[in-house]
Structures are given as structure tokens and as C-alpha cells.
Amino acid sequence: MAHDLAALGINVDCVPVLDVPDPAGHEIIGDRAYGRTPDEVALLGRAAAEGLIAGGVLPVIKHIPGHGRAMADSHLELPVVDAGVADLEARDFAPFRVLSDMPMAMTAHVIYSAIDKRRPATTSKTVMRRVVRGAIGFDGLVMSDDLSMKALCGDFTERARASRAAGCDVVLHCNGAMAEMTAVVEGAGALNGRAAARAKAALARLAKTPEPFDAAEGRARFDAAFDGRFAA
Secondary structure (H helix, E strand, O other): OOOHHHHHOOOEEEOOOOOOOOOOOOOOOHOOOOOOOOHHHHHHHHHHHHHHHHHHOOOEEEEEOOOOOOOOOOOOOOOOOOOOOOHHHHHHHHHHHOOOOOEEEEEEOOOEOOOOOOOOOHHHHHHHHHHHHHHOOOOOOEEEEEEOOOOOOOOOHHHHHHHHHHHOOEEEEEOOOOOHHHHHHHHHHOOOOOHHHHHHHHHHOOOOOOOOOOOHHHHHHHHHHHHHOOOO
């Protein structure tokens, strides 16, 4: 993945997904999950993240602090997770703690009612301070998930401003609508202070010389590893 992206001049990739899916949760995480337990997700998520770094691309761990229990698709509506803090720490937060040394993370548009009953993680100072920077111990750059998702409310200037005020260092907007982008820029403000320092520190993690990689041999090994596993 890093080889393909770097060839196009792309140096950041929004993976790995560190969400631990709940069997009763919404299927939106689905086969993006790296496993079914915190240990599996952390182990394979670290392999993916370190592979990207080795190839000259920065990973973004997501969706911090965990989307796996959500009963709704945050692209379409705002999920509310009612699990207790102890359960969240043991399952949902665990992979993010293990990978808290990564350079970048992306938030979840999810309310965790045991921590903040009113605001999703993206716009919650409480979740950012107590969980992301606190319990998880993540000190890298935090970006919002896509501000155009319907889990969030308000106009786009308000969404960007609320995300930054909560503690997001940068905001993400994905659909390319110019009017929305203009409003997001207005609300996001300048990259400065601690946010700018985190961005600089993240970019400093880019490998000046990626590890050697034979793409043809790598793809052959990948195909061989999965040969026959998905046959009907």
C-alpha cells in the first residue's frame, strides 16, 4: 500500500482501523476491522501502521476512541454508545493505547454517554482531554473524521470551529463541495500553536529513505497467502 501511494506522491493514509467490532453493532466497520478482539486488532493494526511507515507513508489510527460498538452508521446519523467506562477501556480504547505512539489519529463521530452525554468525540473537549489525551495517552496529531458526515449538526463553519475548539488539530472534509470547503476553512482557522507543533512532529516521522521493496514479489506473496481462501 505504501509503495503504491508513495509512487503517486501521497504520504499519509487513513489506516489502520483500530475499531473492535461488537457483534451487535452496525456493520459499517465490517471487514475494515483487523480482528474481533482488542489483541488481534492491535497486533495487526501495528503491523499495518509500521509497514506504512517503513514505506514512507504516515498511518492514521482510527476511529479514536473506538467505533466498534456503534449501533448506527455515522455517515448517516449520530451513534450513541452507552457502555460503561470500564468496558470501553477494556475493549474499545485498548488498541488505541497500544498504538498511542503513532503520528496521527482520526476521531469518531460517536457519543459515549458515560463520558459526554451531549457531544460526539469529535466535538467533545471532555472526550479529547479525558480519553484521547488522557486514558489512551495519544499525543500525536488528531484530525476529525469527515465533517460532511450526517452524524454532525450545524453549518460547516460551526462544525469546523467546534472540532478545533474540542481539541482536533486539523479537520477533514471529503466531498469536494466548494461552498462547504469554504465554510470549513473559515471555521478551522490557522494551523498554529500546539496543533502546528504536532503536525510538524508527525511529518518528521516520514522516512527519508523508504525500506527497499520489490512490488512484484510482494504482490506475489500476498496473492499466495490468500489463494483459495475466498473460493466459493
